[in-house]
Amino acid sequence: MRLSVLDLVPVRTDQSTGDAIASTVSLAQVADRAGFTRYWVAEHHNMPAVAATSPPVLLAMLGAQTDRIRLGSGGVMLPNHAPLAVAEQFALLEAANPGRVDLGIGRAPGSDPVTSMALRGAAGRDDTDIERFPQYLDDVVALMGADGVRVAVPRQNYILKATPAAASVPDLWLLGSSLYSAHLAAAKGLPYVFAHHFSGQGTAEALATYRAEFQPSDVASEPTTFLTVNAVVADTADEAEAMMLPNLQLMSKLRTGQPLTPIDLVEDAQQHDLSPQERAMIESGLGRAVVGAPQEAADQVRALAEEFGVDEVMINPVASARRGTDPRTAPARDRTLELLAKELL
Incomplete structure (x- = not known):
């Protein structure tokens, strides 16, 4: 089995954004040393508990701090960005880290409508960007290629591409x-990943649909997918x-429309007086996650891989920390990867 990592760069109540980024560098290095296959960072905006707002910036930093692990976006939310900007950013990442870059692309905005509008700028991009998503996806692929895109302008055919000559291109995932x-x-x-870690619902149907309808392409000759899970x-x-309780409480806030905050330390989370609805959500989240001692957790990962027919599982390590932890570290997140690697890699 292959193991990979999804990182939202969580921010605890005892951390600054700089602290959270420092702990992410450590986590990526743990994954690199332990033999994980890939390390993906997310794109979310205007969320106090999440520092992963710009995947290409984070990936450039992590590329300089790791040696062999694949680096990717999980994902770039394409409606927020011009296709050429995404193509240029990931072409540069591939040039700096040849053979190590994954470009995972998503259709959701990764934030609330007001923030999405601000991201799209004064040009007034609107909901039609969602409708044009398939074309934007094709544009990114073509712009990163060696031949670029031929743009019709008066009296000439203008060639537009992300780099003068693409020696290699990132692996594309939807x-x-x-x-x-x-x-x-x-x-x-295209290779495809369903966000099982987010809700745990609809995964089997989505993967079955993908496999049944798959049309071979130059990118992939057969259905290619893996599973994501909180752990x-x-x-x-x-x-x-x-260690998982603070994250579960944060997710219950998100789903019930409460104001979001940085992630609590364990001791603070244990003091919260929860409503029956929140308790039910927390129990549901525990049931969907990989959580436990090493052998128990490894068995859960194997069971998930068998249930969904995948040979790679992407771990989203959501552990918080106890009071007194060095803010620039996330030892329980590091420990999650180390213990799983010993059991499964």
């Missing part, structure tokens, strides 16, 4: 959390559940 993305990935013959692994199951 990300999604709905059947729309499964249909599109299958039609275009905390510790020396004991009780400690793993304690």
Whole structure:
């Protein structure tokens, strides 16, 4: 089995953004040393608990701090960006880290409507950007290629491309959390990842749809996918559940429309008086996650891989920390990767 990492660069109440980024560098280095296949960073905006706002910036930093692990976006939210900007950014990343870059692309905005509008700028990009997503996807692929895109302008054919000569291009993945993305990935013959870590619902249907409808392409000759899952692994199951509790409480806030905050430390989360609805959401989140002592957690990963027919699992290590932890570190997140690697790699 292959293991990979998804990182939202979580920010705890005891951390600055700089602290959170420092702990992400450490986590990527742990994954690199332990033999994980790829390390993806997300794109979310205007969320106090998430520092992953710009995947290409983070990936450039991580490329300089790691040696062999693949680096990618999980993902770039394409409606927020001009296709040429994305193509240029990832062409540069591939040039700096040849053979190590994945470009995962998503259709969702990764934030609220007001923030999305601000990201799109004064030009007034609107909901038609969502409708044009398939064309934008094709544009990114073509712009990163050696031949570029031929643009018709008066009295000439103008060649537009991300770099003068592409020696290699990033591996392209389509990300999604709905059947729309499964249909599109299958039609275009692209590798595909469903966001199982986010809700845990609809994964089987999406993957079945993708596999049934897949059309071979130059990018992929057969359906290519893997599974994402939230995880905390510790020396004991009780400690793993304690470390996961702050993240579960944050997700319950998100789903009930409460104001979002940085992620609590474990001791603070344990003091919260939760409503029955919040308790039910937390129990549901525990049931969908990989959480426990090393052997127990490894068995859960194997069971998920078998259930969904994949040979790679992408771990989103969501552990918080206890009071007194060095803010520039996230030892429970590092420990999750180390313990799983010992059992599975």
